[in-house]
């Protein structure tokens with residue numbers, strides 16, 4: 143049994159905590175902290191915690207004694223460094239959400255501290271734990287495509303995800319959160335480093351903010367204030383949060399044929415949502431609605447759009463300054479070259495990958511709606527489908543596997559057994575250094591060393 147305290151009870155804090163519901167004999171939550179009272183109350187009743195197990199801030203819960211085996215830290219990016227340092231000082235093994243911290247110096251200090259104090263510091267690089275990316279790694283280790291020569295990856299952030307998180311939301315300003323190449327792509331850079339199996343040597347990068355550059359004085363400050371382009375603007379907030387059209391489009395690719403028919407009909411005849419079972423769509427409260435309100439009724443969502451940040455016109459948000467497209471080129475010490483394209487205008491959310499080796503190629507699509515991996519053998523020209531599955535929630539299944547393996551290694555450490563971390567802090571640090579170097583290369587138009 144491993145015990146935990148959870149710091150930050152938002153989306154990610156809850157994702158990891160849910161492991162205690164699925165595996166109560168392995169994992170128990172004994173304390174939690176969040177500055178938001180509603181989140182504390184919800185969490186307290188969900189995990190049946192007593193009043194003295196609930197704290198208002200990370201400082202309160204990490205004040206003096208160690209209360210559990212591990213601390214899971216899922217606060218906003220700029221509130222990672224201090225609680226993680228304090229938790230390690232108290233002797234906690236720590237699962238810290240990515241990015242480790244928004245500056246190079248803080249990431250290095252965190253990694254060094256975990257080593258000096260002999261505590262585990264694992265970063266939430268969940269994609270390494272998915273079936274999709276693990277299979278690619280197995281193929282590379284098994285020498286199936288020979289020596290890797292080039293890796294090509296794309297992170298296609300959908301237009302509604304970009305608008306939600308990176309224009310209207312928490313990650314829209316590099317000074318208040320982190321550069322987008324770190325916030326969104328530390329996963330991709332981590333995977334690249336894992337697949338190249340070598341340290342990065344030199345990095346170049348191009349990109350910037352392409353679309354949301356000039357304010358639109360002809361448009362109101364909020365979508366709900368009678369916007370004249372509401373019919374044609376893909377960022378029109380009521381369509382994203384009330385009609386949840388983008389989420390319906392993803393669900394159209396689900397396995398369940400009845401669901402598909404219901405959704406298709408609801409898209410073609412929106413008035414059907416006045417009646418059951420179609421009216422259930424109006425009550426959708428999952429991501430991204432869960433971020434804007436905890437009242438998923440149509441009235442609750444409308445109130446959030448009228449008063450909160452997510453109803454703002456995307457063209458008139460003054461503090462928005464993160465890039466909406468960026469390319470990164472890398473050469474690793476072993477000579478492998480790699481490219482990453484990240485952009486926030488994709489019609490569909492998902493990543494793609496192509497790895498070419500001296501004996502073959504692996505091509506993959508890791509989309510929100512499906513995952514597909516193909517191997518092509520150069521000698522025989524045989525094309526084999528390695529994986530072909532529909533939607534898997536929780537980062538393609540990676541969330542639950544990561545927390546499960548984290549608990550397993552903490553248990554091994556506690557029992558004095560040997561253990562190996564798949565994503566130790568020093569491995570995760572490399573991807574963060576790559577992101578800082580890419581950001582620098584883009585801004586200075588230079589070639590940098592991570």
Ligand SMILES: NC(=O)c1ccc[n+]([C@@H]2O[C@H](COP(=O)([O-])OP(=O)(O)OC[C@H]3O[C@@H](n4cnc5c(N)ncnc54)[C@H](O)[C@@H]3O)[C@@H](O)[C@H]2O)c1
Nearest residue numbers: 150151152153154176177178199200216217218219239266
């Ligand atoms: N691994 C991944 O793939 C992944 C995906 C999404 C987000 N993240 C990262 O996870 C972290 C959390 O993201 P989220 O989407 O859960 O955000 P969130 O806003 O839903 O949750 C953060 C919580 O921290 C709380 N908080 C703020 N200040 C605090 C303080 N001083 N003490 C205690 N609690 C405090 C907030 O009230 C909020 O409930 C971020 O760093 C984000 O970048 C990682």
